[in-house]
Amino acid sequence: MGTRRRGEELERAILHAAAEELRESGYPGLTMDRVAARAGTNKNAIYRRWPHRAALGIAAYRHLSDVAIPNPDTGTLRGDALEMLRQANETWSSPHGAVLRSLLSAAADDPALLDLMRARSGAETMDRAWLTMLDRAVARGEAPPTAVHPRVAATPMMLLRAEYAMRGIPSVPDEILIEIVDEVFLPLVRGRV
Amino acid sequence: MGTRRRGEELERAILHAAAEELRESGYPGLTMDRVAARAGTNKNAIYRRWPHRAALGIAAYRHLSDVAIPNPDTGTLRGDALEMLRQANETWSSPHGAVLRSLLSAAADDPALLDLMRARSGAETMDRAWLTMLDRAVARGEAPPTAVHPRVAATPMMLLRAEYAMRGIPSVPDEILIEIVDEVFLPLVRGRV
DNA sequence: CCTTATAGGGTACGTCCAGTACCCTATAGA
DNA sequence: TCTATAGGGTACTGGACGTACCCTATAAGG
Structure with missing residues (x-):
């Protein structure tokens, strides 16, 4: 049978x-x-x-999961950045993200696993989204052209990730996201003369 | 016997x-x-x-290990920041740091362990060192007083940690440290009007 | 100095889990 | 219809955490 x-x-x-x-x-x-x-x-x-x-x-x-990378266009750099972080925060704090974090933490010991994770993490796509965001801000005259730099683009997400590593597990509160944008990202963009 | x-x-x-x-x-x-x-x-x-x-x-x-937190005073903010990062990089990439990373990765699953790690990691002391560094820079007229902010102080170390999480295990190259300082930290300090 | 509670030592378990080995059987494809 | 291949069942090795038990050295108190 x-x-x-x-x-x-x-x-x-x-x-x-x-x-x-x-x-x-x-x-x-x-x-x-x-x-x-x-x-x-x-x-x-x-x-x-x-x-x-x-x-x-x-x-x-x-x-x-095929991680969807958002590409918000709110009209201001602040709005875009905040939206990106909020989306990411939501993804990472979902059950889905819990799985990802669990894998990542396990990968810290296992280089092979880390490589595979990196390939699938969509980090480059994410960086590209932040760069086009910055491009738009430059076009609007909101940011100096020198602000379009990969490390600048990567900074907010890195800070968010570090925040996750610090705190235990759950969602990062919205105030932190706002702080990252207002106290770090925007001053940073502004300061790149 | x-x-x-x-x-x-x-x-x-x-x-x-x-x-x-x-x-x-x-x-x-x-x-x-x-x-x-x-x-x-x-x-x-x-x-x-x-x-x-x-x-x-x-x-x-x-x-x-009782982690010694350095407190360099090179006369410039750039020099101080770079020195801090270099020291941290050395610590983290030493066998010593390998142990710490190994524990941290294991702690990602275990909240109790994470708390204990956090208590022992000296993160607050580290942040304080960066803040006094910024204080000195303000006193020298190198930075605006508004640059003395906990999130600004914590940013470079967070970026370094994220760099470790990304890459596999070994030491982070010096160019990256320089980039963190020149492309992120200094512009950020400058941009905080 | 003798007695006794306590902490160390030895050892053997129970349990869980990764990964492997065999051997039997359904199924696809020639 | 025959046969190679992939699934299924099951048992096993080996390592590791954590527990149980029982014996003995030692410290502390009468």
């Missing part, structure tokens, strides 16, 4: 199960046995596809 | 052994069995003092 799943179908089932486990228990709670059980298969099928737990974790994460 | 160690003495021996293990193998390599063996005792003696591995890890880390 067949219907033994194979190939694509089974692979999707495993990834789905792994993604669920990730969402429920984070990366540390992602165990091969439980994924196998949940997918209604066994560890063989998993290890035939991914060499170890980390690889499965990443695959499951990317299966569960 | 006694000389069974007790109390203080035994505790120091355990911490010493744990610190050595940390240095050699990082936090993931810190196992209770090996610490016990290395200290010439057994796990009972350890668990009687620390409730779990994480607690021992932190205790061992602080036993092995």
Whole structure:
């Protein structure tokens, strides 16, 4: 009474199960046995596809999410920056982001995992969005042309990430985002003569 | 043929052994069995003092290091900032720093551990050092008084930390430190009218 | 000086989990 | 219809955390 799943179908089932486990228990709670059980298969099928737990974790994460990079256009640099940070904050503090953070923290020990994460993190796309934001601000005369610089563009997101690393886990309060924009980002843009 | 160690003495021996293990193998390599063996005792003696591995890890880390916070006074804000970053970079990329990073990454999952780390990381002391640096710059007329702001003070170290999180593990190149100072920190100070 | 509570030491578990090994069987494709 | 391949079942090794038990050295008090 067949219907033994194979190939694509089974692979999707495993990834789905792994993604669920990730969402429920984070990366540390992602165990091969439980994924196998949940997918209604066994560890063989998993290890035939991914060499170890980390690889499965990443695959499951990317299966569960294609991170959308926002590109707000509010008419002011302050509005754009704040919107970017708020979106990012929302993403990172969602269950989704919890998975990502869990993976990232696990990656600190595992260089291979870190590389894979970086490739999938969309960091460059993010930086590009900030740069075009700055371009628009320059066009409006809101910022000097010298403000369009990759490191300037990357600074707010880096500060947000650092904030996450400091605090425990939950969402970063909005006041902090505003502070990053008003006390750091805007003065920085202004100061680049 | 006694000389069974007790109390203080035994505790120091355990911490010493744990610190050595940390240095050699990082936090993931810190196992209770090996610490016990290395200290010439057994796990009972350890668990009687620390409730779990994480607690021992932190205790061992602080036993092995009292982080000295530098306070350079080179005569210019740029020189001071660069020196601070260089010192920090050296600390973080040393075997010592590897231990710290290893603990931090493990702490991302464990709020209790994160708190203990934060308490011991000397972050406030570090921020104070940057603030007095800024004070001196204001006194010299190098920076506007409004530049003395906690978030401004914390920014360069946060950027350095983010850089560590991005890259794999090793030392951050000096060019990056210079860029953080010249392209972000100094313009930021300048821009705070 | 003797007695006793306490802390160390030895050791063996129970449990969980990664990763591997075998062996049997359904299924696709020739 | 036959056969190579991929799934499934299951058991096992090895490492690690944390616990339980029981024996013994030692410190402190009468």
